[in-house]
Amino acid sequence: MTARRGCHGRPDGRDHLIRGDSLVSYWSALPAGLGPAHRQLVEELRALKDEHRLTLTRLAQLTHYSTASWQRWLNGRRPITEPALGILVGALGVDGARLFELLRGAAAAPAPEPPAPAPPAGGPAGAAPAQLPAAVADFTGRRAQLAELAGLLGGGGAAGPGQVVLxxxxxxxxxxxxxxxxxxxHLAARHFPDGQLFADLGGGEPAPRAAAEVLAGWLRALGELGVPAGEEEAAARFRTLLAGRRMLLVLDNAASAAQLRPLIPGSAGCAVLVTARNRLSDLVGAHHLALPMLDAAEARELLAAAVGERRVAAEPEAVQRVLAGCAGLPLALRIAAARLTRRAGWTIEALAARLDDERARLDELAVGDLAIRAAFRTGYRTLPDARPRTAAGQRADRQAEVSTARAFRLLGLFPGPRFGAHAAAALLDVPLRRAEDLLEVLAEAHLVESDGPERYRLHDLLRSYAAELAQQEESEEQRRAAGGRLAAWYLYACHRAQAEMHVFRTAAEIGAAARPEPAVAFAGHAEATAWFDAEQRNLPAVTRLAAELDLGPVTWLLPRCTYNYQLLRALWRDVVEMAELAAAAARAHGELDVLPAMLACASLPYVRLGRVDEAAELCRQAFELAERLGYRWDGGFSALMLAETLDGAGRFEEAEGWFRAAVELHRDAEVPRQELGRALHRAAWALLDAGRPAAALPLAVESLGLARAGDDRYQLAVALDALALAHHDLGRFEEELAVLREAVRVHADNGDHYLAADTLEQAAWCEEVRREEARCEEVRREEARFEESEFEEAHAAVRPAAPLLHTRGVHSVSG
Structure with a gap:
């Protein structure tokens, strides 16, 4: 049996030993004076350890000998004892004859003299302290972080004389x-032969441990009989004792960098490993490792290690729900596993059903002395003003009194995990700069996470905890006011963003329903669309919030300010959900005048979802209501949507009458010319699709005239496309080419090189039909230049809209 060495040599003489997917082990070079039998014995013990994927802690548990003993035996400092070897081979069920033979040979040879460790300066020499707690028996995942820590603690992090690895x-x-x-x-302990010190610094407690108290305990552990009373003297004595030594200090649950500084030794042979809830940004010289949530694979691995792979594999769907409920938080997963282990008769489905209820999730994630709520409470109560407020002590919601703790509570009311600083400012009712400062403090405490520039994320379980705190410590009036501010700000921001997209127009008036603070601006189509993309999942959630708070106009105006973006991204289900919420709110408030356009707009998503009959019924309801109210513009819009719905279902003969009715109603209503132009354009496209270009031509010409008279460059582009196709179907290629050339210029001016190239492709085909080969090649070269243009990146958001711009399915909210 021989030790298997990894393929990556290390400059300090150690080798990687890697087997399967087990943790990386770093073996120290064996002492030079080790006898052949002893060397072979150690190598075979190392191989046996890794073959069975045993940690030092697991070896200690199997044999009842300490990890320190196993460190000495596996590093060749002493031969393993015969009783220990007997227990090991018995526990593993292997043949130990060869190992016992090597042990007898090692015992017969003289043992090499190990280098004498440096005695503690000023104190008696004694046993090296080994204060590390036992490692978690079923620790899984975190391979990348363990490898990084192994590299840092194993010598890769030392920077120079007097510089401690921190x-x-x-x-x-x-x-x-x-x-x-x-x-x-534990994995790095062999690199620190002079011992390991450990201390829980109580960072989450109201009064964290004083550095002087920790130093006193460490000095006694190092053999000091008299401990200096003052912190500075104790720290100096501690540094003196560690000079020339190789020791590892693990400082758990630190409160601040100030608490840590007296505990850091001055010897370059030492390393300090700190854990903390805060980022400790002011801990100078430290290597920072921010620990994320477990990914899906790691979370499943942890659950399977705790409850058994067979049990997990038997209920894959329920396992996914449990993992979703725990949201990658290891403590939550361990609690879930403990509950399943304690109740062997429980199915995983039973636990999943309990965790599905978000309101009760924190109650379910508790077992024995482990509880998610308690873990979160520890971090929360370190924030300023985190003490519960009595009813008498609750103050008016003023900017100056929004503390970090109160900000965290109110963020629990946000109806989604991701949000921007502007939205947070509206929710908290503070200026943008103050909101950013509060969010940074919360991010420092790992109560929120940075999610990109001016974007943040609140972990699902932390959001539940924050919402629970808000329910307990904020009055109903304060919670309602916060939700109202948030929804009103979204109405304002969506209105601004949609206005900057310039793809379609909206005539929605938001008036006093919106909250324009903090102000937000978008530098054109791409920036507005990018903001909508970031907020996509929040839009239906905020609309639901507005409906729950019975905010009336906000509920029915929000869908009108997001509709064109949702068309652009084909978010049909979002449109349907928001339209249904809006219609219900309008009916509840007796605001029937907003229903015709709203119902008609909702028809397109129904069509895209294959629910054509429901779409047609919505349009008919909208048309009849508009007629009853005398709203001719809304009536024309509803008729147009019904015509397009029927035409899309292959019922053009029925649709044609509605197209004509829509155009006439738009004329009679004296609507803005771009709205009449759109109605004419869509009717023209329907006639072209039906093979009636002669009937479509005058409508396309009139639509183009209205587009030229206005300032809507996108409407001009689609009107040119329709007219070009009408000329093409009539065989009028000269006229078609003239229109296509103008369309290319318009697309280029709009920054849409994709559609410019597409239009040039049609022009090249037209030149080919006319047998103008030289001209055809010239057009294709121009097309290639557009296709290669780097300008495409700046307008990437336009490309998804291209197919919509050429169909009759795109319409704006009007009226």
């Missing part, structure tokens, strides 16, 4: 910082 592992409560640090400490 690593800070930070993250939210329950994310597994302590488990990772202790596991990494």
């Amino acid at each position: 690593v800070a592992v930070t993250g939210a409560g329950g994310v597994g910082k302590t488990a990772l640090a202790v596991t990494a400490g």
Whole structure:
């Protein structure tokens, strides 16, 4: 049996030993004076350890000998004892004859003299302290972080004389910082032969441990009989004792960098591994490792390690729901596993059903002395003004009194996990700069996460906890006011963003229903669309919030200010949901005048979802209501949508009458010319699709005239496309080419090089039909230049709209 060495040599003489997907082990070079039998014995013991994927902690548990003993035996400092070897081979069920033979040979040879460790300066020499707690038995995942810590603690992080390797592992409560640090400490312990010190600094307690108290305990552990009373004297004595030594210090749950500084040694042979909920940004010289939530594979691995792979594999759908409920938080997963283990008769489905209820999730994630709520409470109560407020002590919601703790509570009312700083400012009722400062403090405490420039994320379980705090400590009036501010600000921001998109127009008047603070501006189509993309999932959620708070106009205006973006991205289900909420709110408030356009707009998503009959019925309801109210513009719009719905279902003969009715109603209503132009354009396209170009031509000409008279460059482009197709179908290629050339210029001016190239392709085909080969080649070269243009990136958001611009399915909210 021989030790298997990895393929990556290390400059300090150690080798990687890698087997399967087990953790990376770093073996120290064996002492030079080791006898052949002893060397072979150690190598075979190392191979046996890794073959069975045993950690030092697991070896200690199997044999009842300490990890320190196993460190000595596996590094060749002492031969393993015969009783220990007997227990090991019995526990593993292997043939130990060869190992016992090597042990007898090693015992017969003289043992090499190990280098004498440096005695503690000023104190008696004694046993090296080994204060690390036991590692978590079923620790899984975190391979990348363990490898990074192994590299730093194994010597890769030393920078120079007097510079201590200092690593800070930070993250939210329950994310597994302590488990990772202790596991990494055990793996790195062999690099620190003079011992390992450990201290819980009580960072989450109202009164964290004083550095002087920690130093006193460490000095006694190092053999000091008299401990200096003052912190500075104790720190100086501690640094003196560690000079020339190689020791690992694991400082768990630090409160601040100030608490840590007296505890950091001055010897370059030492390393300090810190865990904290705060980022410890002011801990100078530290290597920072922010610990994220587990990914889906790691979360499943942890659950399977705790409850058994067979049990997990038997209920894959329920497992996914449990993982979703735990949201990648290791503590939550361990609690879920403990509940399943304690109740062997429970199915995973039973636990999943309990975790599905978001309101009760924190109650379910508790077992024994483990509870998610307690872990979060520890981090929350370190924030300023985190004490519960009595009814008498609740103050008016003023900007100056929005503390970090109150900001965290109110963020629990946000109807989604991701949000921007502007939205947070509206929710908290503070200026944008103050909101950014509050969010940064919360991010420092790992209570929110940075999610991109001016974007933040609140973990699902933390959001539940924050909402629970808001329910307890904010009055109903305050919660309602916060939700109202948020919804009103979204109405304002969506209105601004839609106005900047310039793809379609909206005539929605938002008036006093909107909240224009904090102000937001978008530099054109791309920026507005990017903002909508970031907020996509929040739009239906905020509309639901507005409906729950019975905010009336906000509920029915929000869908009108997001509709064109949702068409652009084909978010049909979002449109349907928001339209249904809006219609219900309008009916509840007796605002029937907003229903015709709203119902007609909702028809297109129904069509795209294959629900054509429902779409047609919505349009008929909208038309009849508009007629009853005398709203001719809305009536024309509803007729147009009904015509397009019927035409799309292959019922053109029925649709043609509605197209004509729509055009006439638009004329009679004296609507803005771009709206009449759109109605004419869509009717023209329907006639072209029906093979009636002669009937379509005058409508296309009139639509183009209205587009030229206005300032809507996109409407001009689609009107030119329709007219070009009418000329083409009539065989009028000269006229078609003239229109196509103008269309290319318009597309280029609009920055849409994709559609410019598409139009040139049609022009090249037309030249080919006319047998103008030279001209055809020239047009194709021009097309290639557009296709290669780097300008496409700046207008990437336009491309998804291209197919819509050439169909009759695109319409704006009007009236």
